[in-house]
Amino acid sequence: MNRQRRRKQGSVASGDRFLSKMKLKTGDQIIVLRGKDKGRKGKIQKVFPVERKVLIPGVNIYKKHLKPQGEGKPGGIIDKVFPLPVSSVALICPKCNQLTRVGYQLTKGEKQRICKKCGSVLAAK
Numbered sequence: 688m689n690r691q692r693r694r695k696q697g698s699v700a701s702g703d704r705f706l707s708k709m710k711l712k713t714g715d716q717i718i719v720l721r722g723k724d725k726g727r728k729g730k731i732q733k734v735f736p737v738e739r740k741v742l743i744p745g746v747n748i749y750k751k752h753l754k755p756q757g758e759g760k761p762g763g764i765i766d767k768v769f770p771l772p773v774s775s776v777a778l779i780c781p782k783c784n785q786l787t788r789v790g791y792q793l794t795k796g797e798k799q800r801i802c803k804k805c806g807s808v809l810a811a812k
């Protein structure tokens with residue numbers, strides 16, 4: 688019992704560390720660097736910190752074949768958007784409009800994301 692609880696707490700802590708390392712946030716403008724949608728731009732709709740992936744509407748769409756599920760639910764082909772690994776996208780700074788990387792600065796003890804190219808603070812959402 689005790690051992691189980693310790694293990695659980697440990698995994699939560701490492702999960703938190705992992706989360707804080709995600710540099711991209713919902714609403715960030717990105718450009719796709721690799722894959723079939725290379726060069727496309729989009730806005731992050733959802734972030735998956737554990738998988739280190741981001742979901743961008745309209746990017747990385749694959750056809751998914753569905754089996755008929757019975758009465759009233761025929762099978763078919765739907766478009767499904769799959770998340771992209773964060774390593775396959777790059778942030779576009781809303782201020783200088785350049786492909787950039789995320790840096791950090793401390794302001795009044797708070798960690799803020801900044802653009803490494805122009806130094807402006809990136810809004811956190």
Ligand SMILES: [Zn+2]
Nearest residue numbers: 780783802805
């Ligand atoms: Zn910038």
